Amino acid sequence: MRPVIALAGQPNSGKTTLFNRLTGANAKVGNYPGVTVERREGRLRLPDGRDAVALDIPGCYSLSARTQEEAIAIEVVAGLNQHAEPDVVVLVVDATQLARNLYLVLQVLELRVRAVVALNMADVLRKNHMVVDTDELTRQLGVPVVSVSAATGEGEQALRTALASVLDGEPAPADSYPSAPLNGSLTADIDAVEPAVPEAWGRADPLRRRALASWALMSLHEDDELWGLPENLRRLVTDRRALAEEQGRDLDLELAGRRYAWIDERMGRFITEAPSTLRRLSDAVDRVMIHPAAGFLLFLAIMAVLFDGLFTWSKPAIDFVEGLVGAFGAVVAAALPEGLLRDFLVDGIIAGVGAVVVFLPQILLLFLFVSIMEDSGYMARVAFMMDRVMKSLGLTGRAFVPMLSGYACAIPAIMATRTMERQRDRMLTMMVVPLMTCSARLPVYTLIIAALFPTPEEPGGTVFGFASVQALLMVAMYVFSTVVALMAAAVLGRTLFKGAAPPLLLELPPYRMPSPRSVVRMMWERSRLFVTEAGTVILSCTVVLWFLLTFPQEPTLSPRLAASVEVAAAAAESGTPLDAAQQAALDDEVAAARLAGSFGGRLGHAIEPAIAPLGFDWKIGIGLVGSFAAREVFVSTMGVVYGVGDDVDETSPPLRDRLQAESWPDGRRVYTPLVGLSLMVFFALAAQCMSTLAVVKRETRSYRWPVFLFSYMTALAWIASFAIYQGGLLLGFA
Amino acid sequence: MARASTPPMTLARLPVSETAVLTRVGGHGSYRRRLLELGFLPGTEVTVVRRVGIGDVLEVELRGSRISLRISEAESLSVQPRGRAS
Numbered sequence: 001m002r003p004v005i006a007l008a009g010q011p012n013s014g015k016t017t018l019f020n021r022l023t024g025a026n027a028k029v030g031n032y033p034g035v036t037v038e039r040r041e042g043r044l045r046l047p048d049g050r051d052a053v054a055l056d057i058p059g060c061y062s063l064s065a066r067t068q069e070e071a072i073a074i075e076v077v078a079g080l081n082q083h084a085e086p087d088v089v090v091l092v093v094d095a096t097q098l099a100r101n102l103y104l105v106l107q108v109l110e111l112r113v114r115a116v117v118a119l120n121m122a123d124v125l126r127k128n129h130m131v132v133d134t135d136e137l138t139r140q141l142g143v144p145v146v147s148v149s150a151a152t153g154e155g156e157q158a159l160r161t162a163l164a165s166v167l168d169g170e171p172a173p174a175d176s177y178p179s180a181p182l183n184g185s186l187t188a189d190i191d192a193v194e195p196a197v198p199e200a201w202g203r204a205d206p207l208r209r210r211a212l213a214s215w216a217l218m219s220l221h222e223d224d225e226l227w228g229l230p231e232n233l234r235r236l237v238t239d240r241r242a243l244a245e246e247q248g249r250d251l252d253l254e255l256a257g258r259r260y261a262w263i264d265e266r267m268g269r270f271i272t273e274a275p276s277t278l279r280r281l282s283d284a285v286d287r288v289m290i291h292p293a294a295g296f297l298l299f300l301a302i303m304a305v306l307f308d309g310l311f312t313w314s315k316p317a318i319d320f321v322e323g324l325v326g327a328f329g330a331v332v333a334a335a336l337p338e339g340l341l342r343d344f345l346v347d348g349i350i351a352g353v354g355a356v357v358v359f360l361p362q363i364l365l366l367f368l369f370v371s372i373m374e375d376s377g378y379m380a381r382v383a384f385m386m387d388r389v390m391k392s393l394g395l396t397g398r399a400f401v402p403m404l405s406g407y408a409c410a411i412p413a414i415m416a417t418r419t420m421e422r423q424r425d426r427m428l429t430m431m432v433v434p435l436m437t438c439s440a441r442l443p444v445y446t447l448i449i450a451a452l453f454p455t456p457e458e459p460g461g462t463v464f465g466f467a468s469v470q471a472l473l474m475v476a477m478y479v480f481s482t483v484v485a486l487m488a489a490a491v492l493g494r495t496l497f498k499g500a501a502p503p504l505l506l507e508l509p510p511y512r513m514p515s516p517r518s519v520v521r522m523m524w525e526r527s528r529l530f531v532t533e534a535g536t537v538i539l540s541c542t543v544v545l546w547f548l549l550t551f552p553q554e555p556t557l558s559p560r561l562a563a564s565v566e567v568a569a570a571a572a573e574s575g576t577p578l579d580a581a582q583q584a585a586l587d588d589e590v591a592a593a594r595l596a597g598s599f600g601g602r603l604g605h606a607i608e609p610a611i612a613p614l615g616f617d618w619k620i621g622i623g624l625v626g627s628f629a630a631r632e633v634f635v636s637t638m639g640v641v642y643g644v645g646d647d648v649d650e651t652s653p654p655l656r657d658r659l660q661a662e663s664w665p666d667g668r669r670v671y672t673p674l675v676g677l678s679l680m681v682f683f684a685l686a687a688q689c690m691s692t693l694a695v696v697k698r699e700t701r702s703y704r705w706p707v708f709l710f711s712y713m714t715a716l717a718w719i720a721s722f723a724i725y726q727g728g729l730l731l732g733f734a
Numbered sequence: 735m736a737r738a739s740t741p742p743m744t745l746a747r748l749p750v751s752e753t754a755v756l757t758r759v760g761g762h763g764s765y766r767r768r769l770l771e772l773g774f775l776p777g778t779e780v781t782v783v784r785r786v787g788i789g790d791v792l793e794v795e796l797r798g799s800r801i802s803l804r805i806s807e808a809e810s811l812s813v814q815p816r817g818r819a820s
Contacts, residue, residue, distance in 0.1 A: 063773040066764045099797035218767065256770035260797075267797075279800070283783075290786050384802055388790040391804075503765040503802045505772065508793060635803070670797075685736055 003052045003167050005044055008077055008108060010091030010101055011059035011421075011508040012121040018150035019056040020091055020518060027056075029529055031701050033082065036226075037072050045196075046164045047157065055086065061100070063107045064218045067225045069423045073421060074215060074216055078111045080201050081228065087165050089115040090159075092150075095132050096121050098271055099263050105141065106259045109178060110211035112203075115143045117160045123149040124510075131272045140266055151515065179207075179263040185247070186254050189240045190214050196233035200679040217661070217707060218255050244282060253296035280508035282377075282572075295357050299385060302378075306369045310408035311360055311439065319362035325354030343550060344543075348478070352542030355629065359411050359691065362522050363530055366405050366412035370419065371522040373401070375514035377421060380506060387504055393486055394493025396420060397504075399429040403485070406436030407478075410692045411534075414699060415526055428497045430699065431709055436694050437478050437684065439629040444683050447650040449473050451659040452676035473680075481684050484716075530695070537694035545629050546692075548600035557593050563707050565590065592643035598690065600625045614682065614721040615675040617664065627688050634683070674733045678725040685717035743815055746792065746808035753781040753816040758808030766801060769811075773797050780813065 007022075023042025030039045040056040055074050065071035067434035079085025091108055093101040098372040109115060119132060137145045148155030182190070193213040194206075202209035216345075220229065220237040223548035244251045288293050329346045336342040373379040383397035390397050398420045403415035413433045420426045421448045450469050454461035463469060557565065568578050568586055578584065595601050597621075604621030611621055619641045626637030635655070642658040662670040686692065693706040700706075756778045759769055771790050773796055774780075783793040785798060793802045 061768065064771060085738060097799040100799040103771060127744060221763065223763070252767050252770050253775065256767075257775050260773055260775055266796075286784070290784075292786070295786075384786060389802065410748050421782070473805075504791065504802065504807070505765075505768055508802055582755070683816050 001085040004051075004055060004693045005052050005088050005090060006055040006057055006076055006086035007090045007092055008057045008073065008104070009059060009120075010061050010094065010104055012507055013059065013092045013094040013101060015092040015148040016056060016119065016503070017061055017515070017518060018090075018148065019054060020521060021150055022157060023054050027525065029525060032072050032076075035069050035072060036426070036482065036702075037069050041042065044163075045160075047160050047169070048164060050164070052087075052163070052167075060104070062104055064687065065224075065226065066219065066221060067423065068227055068651075071226055074111075077108055077113060078212070079202070085113070087114065089113050090163070091115055091117045092618070093117055093119050093402040094121055095119045095147075095271075096128075097131075097134065097493060099260075099267055102263045103256075106178060106180060106213075106262065107215075109143065110180075110207075110214070111209070112205055112208045114166055116159065117141060117143055117145040117165055118155075118159055119145055119147045119288075121149040122154055130662060133270055136266075136269050137684060140270075141526060151512070167255050178262065180258040182258060183254065185249060186251075186258070189217060189251070189729045191697070192240055193217055193233070193236045193657075196230060196236045198230055198233075202608050214255060225604065240579070243363060251363065279510060286381070286508070287509050287544070290385060291380070295381075297387065299382065303401075306366075306401070306406065307404060309369065310365055310405060310412075313683050314361040314365050314408075319359055319670070321358050321361065322354065325350060329354075332469040340553070346545070347541075347550070348543045348546040351546070352539040355542050355691070356531060356538050359409065359530065360527055363412045363415065363527055366408075366416055367526045368519065369524045370401065370416050371519045372514045374419060375512065377509045377511045380508050384508060385503060385719050390442050391504075393489045394497075395429060395489055396422070396425045399425060402429055403436065404432055406433040406438065406485075409440070409697050410436065410689065411436050414692065414695045415530065419446060426496050427700070427705070428493055430696055431492055431712075432485045432489045434490055434687055434689070434713065435481055435685065437481040438631075441477075441529050441683055441688070443632040443635050443650040444627075445474060445477055445680055447638075447655070447659075448676045448680055450651065451656040452671055452673050477680060477684060480681070483683065484612070488716075501534055512690060524559055529698070534691070534694040537692050537697060541690040542629060545600070545626070549598050549626060551594060551599055557599065561589060561593055585643075588640075588643045588645045589638050591645070595622060595640050597638075610718075613726065614718065615672075615678045615725040616682075617670050619662070619670075620679065622683075624686075627683075628690050630691065631683060631688050634688075672733075674725060674728040677728070678721040685713055685720055687713035735737070741801060742812040743812050744809050745782075745794065745811040746781045746805045748813055748815065749778075750782050750784055753779055755779055755816060756812035757814050758812040760812070762809065769803075772801055775798065776813065779816065782810075 007015050007019050019040065019042065022044050027040045027042040030041070031037065032039045035141050037058055042054045042056075044054040046051045046052055053630065055076065057073055060073045061069065063074040073410045075081055075083045077086070077089055077468055089108060091105045092103060095101075101428070104118060112677060117137065119134060119137070125132060132147070134145045134147055144166065146155055146159045146162050148159055159724045191212050193216055194209050197209045197212045197216070201212055216229075216233055216237050217240060220226065220234055221241075242253055289298060332350060333346050335343055336345065364499070373382065378501045379398070380400070386397035386400040388623070390399055396401075399417070401419075402413045402416045405416055413436070414430050417426045417429045417433070420429065430504050453470050453473060455470060456462050463472060480540055564586060568583065571577055578586065595606075601622050603625050605618045605624075607624075608616075608618040611624070616624075619638075622641050623634045625639045627634035632650075636646045636648060636649050638659075639655050640646045642662070644652070644654040644656065645660055648655045659670075659671045664670055687710045696706045696709055697703060742757065743754070745756070756774060756776050758776060759766065761769060767785070772816050778796050781795045785792050785793050785805060790805050790819075791802050792805050792808050793800060
C-alpha cells in the first residue's frame with residue numbers, strides 16, 4: 001500500500017500550488033462520494049524513491065462544519081466514516097498571515113494526526129525582512145516545520161525529506177501536541193459530549209476523542225446539514241449548548257477563543273513584527289483596481305475583453321474544428337460505400353466527436369481568463385466589487401464571471417462555477433446560466449427574424465421612423481433572457497436554494513504574477529475532464545439522435561414521390577438521367593420524407609398536440625427534437641424538413657422562402673410573426689441542449705440536477721410561449 | 735459603561751486607517767462562528783484598511799491578516815476606537 005499524504009490549508013495559503021509542485025503534471029480529478037466536492041489526487045515521490053498518494057483537501061479556514069461539503073475536510077484529515085486516515089497531513093500555512101493560519105493547524109493537530117507544517121511564502125517573508133522562528137514553532141507545535149515557497153520551489157526537497165522521516169518515524173508522544181487552555185466549564189461540556197463520539201472515530205485515544213467532542217460542540221446545530229451523525233451525539237451537543245446559553249456563556253467564543261489565546265501568547269516568539277510595507281505594492285495597485293470610478297471602468301474593460309475574446313477569438317478556432325471535422329467526415333464518406341455504416345460513422349460518430357471538440361476553444365479560453373484572474377488575485381476583487389449587485393439576486397459576487405460567460409456558451413460557464421466555495425451558490429448559478437442568450441441561439445433568432453419580420457426597407461420595418469424592427473427584436477431577446485435569468489435566480493434562491501444570503505467573508509490576496517505553468521495546467525485539466533466525462537455523454541447523445549432521425553430506414557413515400565423516384569431511376573437506366581438540379585431537388589424531397597418517417601419525425605408528430613397551443617406544427621416539432629443536439633442544428637434540420645437540403649444556414653433564401661410559404665392544412669400560414677415570437681421565446685427558455693445537460697451532470701455528479709434543469713426550463717418555455725401565442729391571438733394578431 | 739446613552743461605535747462606522755478594539759461580536763449562526771474562527775474576538779485590535787463604495791465592502795486587518803466583510807454586516811461588531819494607525 002502506498003502511503004497517503006493529505007494537504008490541508010486555508011484558502012490562498014498556496015496549498016494547490018504546492019500540491020501541483022509535489023505531484024508534477026498529472027492529477028486524478030474525481031469527487032468525494034455523495035457530495036459535489038472535487039477530490040484531487042496525485043503521485044508524490046519521496047526522496048528514497050518510494051511513491052506516495054497525495055490528496056488535495058479543499059481549502060478551509062477551520063474544520064468546523066455546518067454542511068456536508070464543509071465536513072469533508074475533517075472527515076479526510078481525521079479519516080472519519082468512509083475515508084481512510086492519511087499517513088501524514090501536510091499543513092500548508094501562509095507565513096504572512098501566521099496567526100490566522102495557526103488556528104487551523106491547532107485544530108488539526110488536536111486530532112492527533114501525524115503532520116508536517118509547510119510554512120509557505122518563504123520568499124515573500126525574506127523580501128520583507130521578516131523572520132519566522134521555525135525551531136520555536138517546531139517546539140511549540142510538536143511537529144516538523146519546513147520553510148517552503150510553492151511559487152519558487154524553494155524548500156521542496158526538505159519537505160519531501162521531512163515527509164519521509166515522519167512516515168518512517170514513530171507516532172509522536174502525547175505531550176508533544178499543543179493543547180490550548182480550557183476553562184472549567186468548557187472542560188465539563190467536552191466531558192459531557194465525549195462519550196457520544198463514535199468508537200470508530202476516536203481510536204480509543206482520549207485526547208482525540210475530546211478534540212472530536214469539541215468539534216461537535218462547534219459544528220452541530222439545529223439547522224446544520226450534516227448527515228450520518230449519531231443521534232445521541234447530536235442530542236448531547238444540543239443539551240450542552242442550551243445549558244451554556246442558560247448560564248449566559250458564549251460557547252462558540254470560548255471554543256475559538258482558547259485557540260487564539262494559545263496563538264496570541266506565542267506569536268511574539270514565532271515571528272518578527274510584520275512591517276507595514278508588506279502590502280504596500282498590492283495596496284497601491286488596489287487603489288486603482290477597486291477604485292469606485294477607475295476600478296469600475298477597468299473592471300468593465302476587462303470583462304469586455306473576456307466577453308469579446310470568448311466570442312471572436314474562439315471563432316476561427318471553432319471554424320477550424322468544424323472544417324476539420326467536416327473534411328474528415330468527407331474523407332471517410334468518400335472512402336466507404338454508400339450505406340448505413342457510412343452514415344453511422346459520418347453522421348453519428350464523427351459528428352458526435354465534432355460536437356464535443358467544438359466546445360474546446362471556448363473552454364480553453366474561458367479557463368485561460370479564469371485561471372489568470374484567480375491566480376493574480378483579481379477574481380477576489382471581482383467578487384468584492386460585484387457583491388452588492390449579485391447579493392440582491394441571492395448570488396455571490398463570484399457568480400458574475402460565469403453568468404457573463406453564459407452569453408457566449410453555457411458549457412464553459414457552468415464549468416467555471418467551481419470558483420464558488422459554497423455549494424448552494426454553485427448550484428443556483430448552474431441552474432440559471434443556461435437561460436442566458438448563448439451564441440447557439442443566434443442562428444435560430446436570425447433565421448426567424450429575417451424570415452418573418454420586415455427589413456428597414458420594407459413597410460413596417462422601422463419603429464419611430466429610424467429603429468430597425470429586426471435589430472430591436474434581437475436586442476429584445478438579449479434583454480428578455482437576462483431578465484428571466486435574474487428573476488429565476490431570485491426565485492430559485494428564495495425557494496429551492498433557500499438559506500441565508502451568501503455571507504461575505506473574503507480575503508483579497510496580494511496581487512501575484514500568475515504562473516504560466518498553473519494556468520496551462522488548469523486549462524488542460526478542465527478540457528480533459530470535459531472531453532472524458534461530459535464528452536462521452538455528448539457523443540452517445542449524438543449517436544442516439546442520429547439513430548432517431550435515421551431509422552426506420554425505408555419510410556413509405558407518398559405515391560407521387562414514389563412515382564417520381566421510379567421515373568428518375570428509369571431515366572438514369574435508359575442513359576438520360578435528370579439534370580443535376582432536378583436530381584438534387586428530388587433527393588432533398590426524399591430526405592424530407594425519410595426524416596418525417598423516422599422515429600424522430602414521428603416524435604415530432606407525437607408532440608404536435610403539446611406544441612400546437614404555442615403555434616407550432618409537427619415540422620417545427622421535428623426541428624425541436626433535432627435541435628437537442630445543439631440549438632443551431634434547428635436551422636439545418638428545418639432545411640431537411642422542408643426539402644431544401646441540410647446545407648443551409650440562417651441566411652439561406654430558399655429556407656426563408658419555404659418558411660414564408662408554409663401553411664397549415666386549412667391554408668393558414670404556419671409562420672406568422674406571432675409564431676416567430678413564440679418560437680424565439682421557446683428557444684430562449686427551453687433547455688434545448690444536450691451538452692449543457694451533460695455538463696451539469698458531470699459537475700453535480702447526479703442525474704437529478706440535469707433532469708430538474710431540463711424540466712423547469714421546458715416548463716418555463718412552454719408557459720411563456722403559450723402566453724405569447726394565445727395572448728397574441730386574443731389581442732387579434734394573426 | 736458611563737456613556738450608556740450614546741450608541742456603541744461599530745466596525746462599520748470606523749473611519750479608514752483607524753484602529754479599534756473589538757468589544758462585542760454579534761451576528762448569527764455559522765456566520766458568527768466563522769468570524770470568531772477568523773479571529774474576530776473581543777479584545778482584538780482591528781484596523782480598517784479601506785471601504786469600497788461600489789461593493790458595500792470593508793477590508794480590515796487583524797492579527798496581521800486581512801479580511802473583507804460587508805459594511806452592513808460589520809454593524810454587528812462593536813468597537814472601542816484607539817486612534818489612527820501610523
